[in-house]
Amino acid sequence: MLKKTLVALSVLSLSTGMVQAQGTWTGGDDLPTTPLACDGTAATPAAKEYDGGVPTNPPDRAGQEITVVDVPKLIGIGYFDATSKGIAEAAAEMGNMNATTDGPTEANIDDQITLIDNYITSGVDGILFAANDPVAIAPVLKKALEAGINVVGYDANSEPDARQWFVNQAEFNGIAKAMIDSLAAEVGEDASFAIVTSTFTTPNQARWIAEMEAYATECYPNLQWLETVEAQEDNILSFNQANTLINKYGDDLKGILGMTSVATPAAADAVTQAGQCGNIAVIGLATPNAMKPYVDADCVKSVVLWNPVDLGYAAAYVMRATADGELQPGDTEVEAGKLGTLSVINGSEILLGAPFIFTKENINDFDF
CATH class of the missing domain: 3.40.50.2300 (Response regulator)
Incomplete structure (x- = not known):
């Protein structure tokens, strides 16, 4: 179930961690979280048995097209x-x-x-x-x-x-740390922010948001989470949702986090058209080509992706x-061509690697 912080729980929220606005939907999930250390100390992944599925009587495909x-x-x-x-x-x-x-x-x-x-x-x-x-x-x-x-x-x-x-x-807690650290660095550790995501049930985004909440609660307890809104990975809806947040919260809104490759450039466009570059930071997950105009114009400082x-x-x-x-099942690594050896984590996941942060200094080195 999605988590909703009610007014009746606001005192508890203030006393236990990151401040959340009345009626806030985080857009996360209720699965256990594993926030990374605030000082960047690397986490040691726990061993876990294979939990994936098994095909029924598959034919021998070894070496076959x-x-x-x-x-x-x-x-x-x-x-x-x-x-x-x-x-x-x-x-x-x-x-x-x-x-x-x-x-x-x-x-x-x-x-x-x-x-x-x-x-x-x-x-x-x-x-x-x-x-x-x-x-x-x-x-x-x-x-x-x-x-x-x-x-x-x-x-x-x-x-x-x-x-x-x-x-x-990238591991969910790694994305969470990169997003929240970038936000705090740009807007301060006690600023207010909102999120534009796809849907509250989209699995990777719900996991990132849950881990973001857990990490921010531990490391930036004075950040104020205003609201999370859905935009269906639709460009027009993403723009409109970001624009609504800008108008709704006014000067209280200091940052917008985009959780999709559509929402982030649309939010940057909304901030640009509202004349709020420099006042509202946009940080999010997006492809570099979509973000280059906003990064080159100094309206966006950080783009998180892989x-x-x-x-x-x-x-x-x-x-x-x-x-x-x-x-x-039980293997700890797999060969992946030019990418070399990739690690098996969490029982049945293959980890591509750590998230990458695109900035004005490096974004033009990439073309996708």
Whole structure:
């Protein structure tokens, strides 16, 4: 369930950590959090047994050409264009994977389920996915496993037993720390901020937000969380939601955090058009190409992300290793082409690496 801080609990909130505004929906989830140390001390991951799913009687695909479909949250946006590019690059490099991308045109879980179900019926060897909803997508992914299809997620997870592996772009607490540290550095440790996310059920964003709340409570207890709003990964809605926040909170709003590659540039555009550059910081997850105009204009100082091309590339290599039987439950690492050796964490996740912060000094070095 989503967490809602009620007025009756405001005194408790003030006494136990980060201040939250009346009626605040954090947009996070109620799963356990593991905030990183405030001083940046590296965390030691706990060992965990494999918790992924197992396909039923899959054929021997070792070394054989396989047909793989990539079903992201949606198509037609820069972020998933980049993951698709990485998948295609890896497939071409390996030479024995036929990979295509086919996703809904909006971040709609029902459309995503229908597409996956159709590919199960038509027959594929592997399904790559980025889930719009971790619970709703689970039954169709389990159906794929039962049909002997290899299933690997990336970017946004499902329930673990509905897929074999999940390629995690960065650990949730690492993203949380990067976002909150950047916010505090830009607006101060007692400023007020709001969030524009996709939906409250989008799994990766809900996890990031939950970890952000936990980390801020520990390390920046005087930050004031005003509100979290949904924008469906839609550019116009993201702009309108950011604009509403600007008008609603006025001078109290010192920062907007964008949780999607659509919301962050749209929020930067809203701040720019409102003439609030320098007064309202925009920090978020986005592709560098979408943010270059705002970074070059000094309206945005920090963009947090990873290389989505590498994320797609890694997912394709994990799919190949899974199909070949080279990646097995209990393994601690996997080879991923030019990316080298990637670690297995949390039982059935493959970690791409730490988040990267794009700034004016480095953003023009990247093209995606």
